[in-house]
Amino acid sequence: DAGVIQSPRHEVTEMGQEVTLRCKPISGHDYLFWYRQTMMRGLELLIYFNNNVPIDDSGMPEDRFSAKMPNASFSTLKIQPSEPRDSAVYFCASSPVRAGDGYTFGSGTRLTVV
Amino acid sequence: QQQVKQSPQSLIVQKGGIPIINCAYENTAFDYFPWYQQFPGKGPALLIAIRPDVSEKKEGRFTISFNKSAKQFSLHIMDSQPGDSATYFCAAFTGRRALTFGSGTRLQVQP
Numbered sequence: 001d002a003g004v005i006q007s008p009r010h011e012v013t014e015m016g017q018e019v020t021l022r023c024k025p026i027s028g029h030d031y032l033f034w035y036r037q038t039m040m041r042g043l044e045l046l047i048y049f050n051n052n053v054p055i056d057d058s059g060m061p062e063d064r065f066s067a068k069m070p071n072a073s074f075s076t077l078k079i080q081p082s083e084p085r086d087s088a089v090y091f092c093a094s095s096p097v098r099a100g101d102g103y104t105f106g107s108g109t110r111l112t113v114v
Numbered sequence: 115q116q117q118v119k120q121s122p123q124s125l126i127v128q129k130g131g132i133p134i135i136n137c138a139y140e141n142t143a144f145d146y147f148p149w150y151q152q153f154p155g156k157g158p159a160l161l162i163a164i165r166p167d168v169s170e171k172k173e174g175r176f177t178i179s180f181n182k183s184a185k186q187f188s189l190h191i192m193d194s195q196p197g198d199s200a201t202y203f204c205a206a207f208t209g210r211r212a213l214t215f216g217s218g219t220r221l222q223v224q225p
Contacts, residue, residue, distance in 0.1 A: 031212075041217070042216060043215035045213070048212045101148060105157025106157050107156055107157050108157055
């Protein structure tokens with residue numbers, strides 16, 4: 001089992017550019033979560049999916065952020081246009097159950113917007 | 115209602131010491147309280163968890179103490195080792211949402 005796979009590991013982009021982060025969840029996990037980690041705010045939930053359907057996107061900061069899950073093995077988080085305050089580590093996690101246990105996190109994507 | 119407040123922000127202890135990390139919550143609908151451990155460059159990983167029907171849970175050197183009436187829970191690390199140096203997150207779960215995390219505690223165990 002390769003775990004949750006995120007790409008790229010690091011992304012540096014200029015303000016105003018589009019950024020796409022990618023996630024491959026563990027096979028068989030029906031839940032997929034996107035979190036953002038910053039020093040100031042810790043780990044914040046952005047959005048989560050169940051069986052490829054977005055369930056709760058109340059944590060998405062603004063319309064510049066969008067997330068999709070076209071199939072059970074792939075999800076994207078897109079920021080367009082990017083801003084310096086979007087700089088953070090973005091984590092994807094998956095879980096086989098709705099309960100709070102069973103979350104497996106990827107290694108994250110460190111995004112820097114200059 | 116969904117917040118979990120964690121303290122301290124950082125903690126330095128000597129090897130063998132017992133670091134204690136505290137968390138508090140408001141939402142009484144939370145029914146599962148895990149702790150996650152994160153090493154640099156890695157994602158958080160589940161360390162230990164407790165449900166509100168028990169007051170304490172031990173796994174190896176890690177213990178969760180839970181005070182339901184005070185809506186507080188804490189992590190104790192017995193005989194801490196330099197390898198325990200990491201960031202620790204408390205979290206809380208209610209079936210209506212995903213895990214809500216505290217702000218994290220950066221622990222450094224000095225040799």
